[in-house]
Amino acid sequence: MIRAARLEAIENMVVTHHVVSTQQIAAELAISGTTARRDLEDLVAAGRVERVHGGARSLTAPAAPAAEGQRPPAGSPAEDEAAGVDDPFHEVLRRNSRIKQALAEAAAPEFTDGQTLYLDIGTTTYELARRLMHLDLTVVTSSLEVIQLLSAAPQVKLVVLGGEFNRDYRCTQGPRVLEGLTDLHIDCAVLGCAGITESGVVRDTDSRQATIKRAAAAASSRTVLLADASKIPGIGPYTALDISDVDRLVTEGPLPTALHELCTAADTEVLTA
Numbered sequence: 376m377i378r379a380a381r382l383e384a385i386e387n388m389v390v391t392h393h394v395v396s397t398q399q400i401a402a403e404l405a406i407s408g409t410t411a412r413r414d415l416e417d418l419v420a421a422g423r424v425e426r427v428h429g430g431a432r433s434l435t436a437p438a439a440p441a442a443e444g445q446r447p448p449a450g451s452p453a454e455d456e457a458a459g460v461d462d463p464f465h466e467v468l469r470r471n472s473r474i475k476q477a478l479a480e481a482a483a484p485e486f487t488d489g490q491t492l493y494l495d496i497g498t499t500t501y502e503l504a505r506r507l508m509h510l511d512l513t514v515v516t517s518s519l520e521v522i523q524l525l526s527a528a529p530q531v532k533l534v535v536l537g538g539e540f541n542r543d544y545r546c547t548q549g550p551r552v553l554e555g556l557t558d559l560h561i562d563c564a565v566l567g568c569a570g571i572t573e574s575g576v577v578r579d580t581d582s583r584q585a586t587i588k589r590a591a592a593a594a595s596s597r598t599v600l601l602a603d604a605s606k607i608p609g610i611g612p613y614t615a616l617d618i619s620d621v622d623r624l625v626t627e628g629p630l631p632t633a634l635h636e637l638c639t640a641a642d643t644e645v646l647t648a
Contacts, residue, residue, distance in 0.1 A: 376404060378414070382423075385414055389424045389433045394610050396430035396580065427605050429569055429580045474603045474627055474648075479503040481648035482565070482601060482625045486510060490562045493591045494521050496546040496584065497567025499601040507531075515561060517547040517587070534559070548583045556590045564588075564595035566616075568602055570609020573633040575618035575641075578611035585613035592620055599623045607631065618643055 376384070384404060388395050400411040415431050418424045424431040479502035486492065491513040494500045504514070504521045508528040516522060517536040525531045536555040538547035566588050570578035577600065579585040592598045600621045602609075607630065618624070618634070619641035627648050630638065638645050 376406075381406070381410075381414055382418060385411075385431075386418060386423050389418075389431050390435075394427065394430065394432040396610060399430070425605075427570070427609050430610050432610070475499040475502045477627065477648040478601050478603060478625050479506050481646055482599060483507060485599070485623075486512070486563070488512070491515065491560070493556075493561045493564040493566075493595060494518065495564075495566045495588065495591070496521075496544055497601070499567050499603070500565050503565060503601070515556075515559060517552050519545045519547075548581075548587065552587055553590050556587070556594045559594050561591070561595040563597040563599060564591040565599045565601065566591065568600060568606055568609070568615060569611035570606050571600075571602055571618065571624075571634065572608045573631050575634065575637040576614050577616040577618060577621070578609055579613045579615045580611040582613050585611075585615040588615040592616060597622045599625065601625050603627055607634070 381404060385400055388400065388403065397408055397411045397415065400406070400415070401408045404411070415424065415426060418431065419426045423434075425434055475498060478499055482503055483506040486507055488511040492507075492515065494504055494514055494516045496516075496518040501518065501520055501524065504524050507514075508525065508531065511530045513532040513534060514521070514525055515534040515536065517538065522533055522535055525533055534555075536547055536552045538549040538551040540546075541548050568577050568588075569580045572578065577588075579588065598616075598621050600616075600623070602624065604627050607626070618637055621643050623644045623646055624638060625646045625648060629635070629647075630645060635645070637643075
């Protein structure tokens with residue numbers, strides 16, 4: 376399929392479904408994930424679609440998809456398709472970098488010497504790790520990028536969670552990560568996400584990472600969630616948490632009214648960068 380026809384087909388998919396993932400595009404058009412991501416970036420640059428984590432949504436998409444928070448049946452083709460992180464770490468790191476840095480700056484003052492933190496695999500938590508290198512911390516993580524970064528800070532003790540290696544997102548995943556978390560008590564889990572719906576569902580595109588987020592929150596006294604505006608509502612079929620499980624949400628700009636009311640009812644503090 377020639378490029379112009381691909382772009383038109385992708386735009387039609389986004390308009391029809393409101394939100395589509397990179398994996399859906401690649402499967403539907405029989406192209407590579409790299410080609411799908413490149414085509415999406417071209418459509419975004421042309422103002423034809425809006426980029427969200429792991430895919431795109433139409434410029435007139437409703438505030439939240441109809442199937443929010445639903446999970447495909449275990450072992451189904453839909454679950455297999457959604458099981459991988461959509462975009463490679465370093466591609467995502469460059470996207471919305473100023474906003475991620477602002478969220479990290481806003482979140483950083485909470486943390487002090489002596490704490491044990493869980494840092495999630497996302498690029499915004501990576502930006503936060505940059506801002507914690509001067510502290511005397513114990514950091515628990517499955518992110519190889521965070522490990523490499525903090526290995527240069529001799530006063531930071533690293534607890535590395537083992538498991539299956541995800542080359543795209545530079546992290547470990549699977550049952551061994553969960554087993555490692557059950558043996559730990561963590562002062563604060565700092566998490567990212569693929570989306571937050573207006574009904575308070577914290578979403579992920581990867582079933583394994585959704586499970587790890589729940590385990591990290593369960594092992595922690597406090598949970599902080601970092602999410603820029605592109606994550607509201609974002610995408611992702613897997614429920615990681617409910618907003619009531621989050622102690623502090625660090626974001627940009629005002630939240631949708633319904634989500635703000637849920638945060639207030641749940642005593643979830645909203646910190647705007």
